[in-house]
Amino acid sequence: MEAAAVLLSLAMRDTEHPVADLCNALSRIGTSLTELRERAAACGTGNLPKSIENDVAVCIQSLQFHDRLIQQLAAVRGLLASVAGESPDQLSGFGAHRWEEMLESLRDRLDSDSKHHLFNVLMKTGIVDVQGQPNLQAAEGSVELF
Amino acid sequence: MPRILAVDDSPSMRQMVSATLTSAGYEVDQAEDGVQALQLAGKHRFDLVITDVNMPNMDGITLVRELRGKPNYKFVPLLILTTEATSERKMQGKSAGATGWLVKPFNPDRLLATIQKVLV
Numbered sequence: 001m002e003a004a005a006v007l008l009s010l011a012m013r014d015t016e017h018p019v020a021d022l023c024n025a026l027s028r029i030g031t032s033l034t035e036l037r038e039r040a041a042a043c044g045t046g047n048l049p050k051s052i053e054n055d056v057a058v059c060i061q062s063l064q065f066h067d068r069l070i071q072q073l074a075a076v077r078g079l080l081a082s083v084a085g086e087s088p089d090q091l092s093g094f095g096a097h098r099w100e101e102m103l104e105s106l107r108d109r110l111d112s113d114s115k116h117h118l119f120n121v122l123m124k125t126g127i128v129d130v131q132g133q134p135n136l137q138a139a140e141g142s143v144e145l146f
Numbered sequence: 147m148p149r150i151l152a153v154d155d156s157p158s159m160r161q162m163v164s165a166t167l168t169s170a171g172y173e174v175d176q177a178e179d180g181v182q183a184l185q186l187a188g189k190h191r192f193d194l195v196i197t198d199v200n201m202p203n204m205d206g207i208t209l210v211r212e213l214r215g216k217p218n219y220k221f222v223p224l225l226i227l228t229t230e231a232t233s234e235r236k237m238q239g240k241s242a243g244a245t246g247w248l249v250k251p252f253n254p255d256r257l258l259a260t261i262q263k264v265l266v
Binding site for chain 1: 156157158159161162164165166168169171200229231232233236239240244245246247248249250251252253254255256260263264
């Protein structure tokens, strides 16, 4: 358990610099695009192809899944570390009560009602059957003004 | 151009929000948690604050509540940008005084459109 937690930490750390480099590159591309747009407007040479801006937007949106993955891995690492930190006496009682505690920790990580629903379905049947259920990704990217 | 404070404990998220907003001409400051955000908000007057929820030291909901308690931020748009999408959490955000709730991953165009809308 402890080794697994350490391995996760190392894997997460390995991605830090490359992702930071990628973010910096995206920021620079964004800045360059702004400058080019302003220059083009000043010269009256027309607009930049919208496809470039769309591609940058796709990169920004997709890169956010890395952040989500890191958050989930950090939660898994925390769970592993908590189990590894328990004494053999405590582990011998690794029964229904402990199982419920871990399930509760996992439920806390779920970020939408639909994921809670799917989690409950999986825990009951072990089968993913979301036919007729709300779209699990429906909330992603949503905006709600109060 | 309006000055915006982006609050997130993830450096990559801060950069992505910042890149999106600066490319649209906004001036952006960054904070890595609610405590740092409150300090910055005390020093400068931001036109909008966009914050994550789960952060160390002070979470985004508490930050919104604290900011709403300050006269300078009573009417400033405060947006929450988070992976969380449960009705319960949204209600907590609304009660704290948030202007809106955006679920990650954000779409840059949609984020900019929302910001334009609430800044009017």
